Amino acid sequence: MPVLPAGESPVTTRSPVTMSSVRILISAGEASGEMYGALLMDALQRLAGESPATTLSQKLEFFGVGGDRMRAAGCDTVVDAKDLAVVGIAEILSHLPKIWGLFHKLIKEADRRKPDLAIVIDSPAFNWRVARQMHKRGIPVVYYVCPQFWAWRQGRVRLLRKYVDKALVIFPFEEKFYRDRGVDATFVGHPLADLPRPEIDRAAYATQYQLDPVRPWIALMPGSRVKEVRMNLPGILESAARLGPAYEFLLPVAPTLERSFLQALIRQSGIANQLSIHLVPEAVPALAQSHAGIVASGTATVEAAMMGTPFVMVYRVSPLTYRLGRPRVKVPYFAMVNLIAGEEAVPELVQQDFTAEKVVTRLNEILVEGPARNKMITGLAGVKARLRGPVEEGRHPVDRAAQAVMSLWEAVSASNSG
DSSP states (O other): OOOOOOOOOOOOOOOOOOSSEEEEEEEEOSHHHHHHHHHHHHHHHHHHHHOTTSGGGSEEEEEEEEOHHHHHTTEEEEEEGGGGOOOSHHHHHHTHHHHHHHHHHHHHHHHHHOOSEEEEESOHHHHHHHHHHHHHTTOOEEEESOOOTTTSOGGGHHHHHHHOSEEEEOSTTHHHHHHTTTOOEEEOOOTTTTOOOOSOOHHHHHHHTTOOSSSOEEEEEOOSSHHHHHHHHHHHHHHHHHHOTTSEEEEEOOTTSOHHHHHHHHHHHTOTTTSEEEEESOHHHHHHHOSEEEEESSHHHHHHHHHTOOEEEEEOOOHHHHHHHGGGOOSSOSSHHHHHHTSOSSOEEEGGGOOHHHHHHHHHHHHSSSHHHHHHHHHHHHHHHHHTOOOTTOOOHHHHHHHHHHHHHHHHHHHHHO
16 A cells, blocks of 8 residues: 655654653544544543553543444544444545545544554554554554464564554563564563353344244344455355355444445345345444354454354455455464464454355354364364463553553653653
């Protein structure tokens, strides 16, 4: 992706803090990052309230890039995460003018508000540029949920080394990878590793969403960005049609998507009258209540693992994106749960292998109680344990992330005061 015009301001030196609040720029560009951002904001505010002797006991003010969850947590969103929900090399290029404008809108607002700290979350195509601009203004930068440069484009680790003060990684193998390359990285655990099962029971869930409590339910998870949903949902729906009316299907609406968009795609598929497809508002309860799932590669695969729900992973991108990107991928698996497990804990059907026939074949193996289903459930439990992170600290992963942010801020504040 071409480098965006810098729009740089002169580098400034941060003066000792005398204000009554700490301003934090926080940037999360898609549904999963936006969820992590909201969790981190809540954890920082809890930690600030628990630590009256620290600098962060001052009021925290958040602004930046996010969506409904981050707004509910108290973020003044200058840019809506929905507007950055783009996937793939070819797709990013076609949206470059729009992304360029949103980027400069954010930087202009940062120059006006002068944040004391910046936290960027995932979305490297956008956020490493945010990190660069904040670094050039003398603002300490935390990268939470680091880019997966270990999977491809490993040379870009230099960007983290140059522009990021602290990297907080969520997969156990990432800490060594980044530290070996000169990045100050700490494994804090995955923010979803302590995700509790929703308290609602099956009967109440069925009543709430007009479901048949007798038929098995299958979760359909096509992704959280418009382009990937367009690429993945038709194949998922065709797979559902082959499974037939013996099942009911739950299709969660990601916060970065419009309900009407999904409804239109279902109508276009021509199977709307053949199946019982229910649009529901949240992914985790749908996964927890489902007997199995068809899940697009991404954060939803981790959510399924946390809920112990067996699934088949699918994914498709544009032919150009696949041709350009596949030779650069340096890992043996696409699904994050498989990378963590070190083996194929769940089936992967990617690009030309993503056909309805293959999805149904692999799904039928885990829909019935038996060795294949039990093996997958055991494997997913192992993934959850690995993602939990250090247990001796007695904190949740997101609380460890908040503590790391606080420690960096206190170190910077003490240095400025000195």
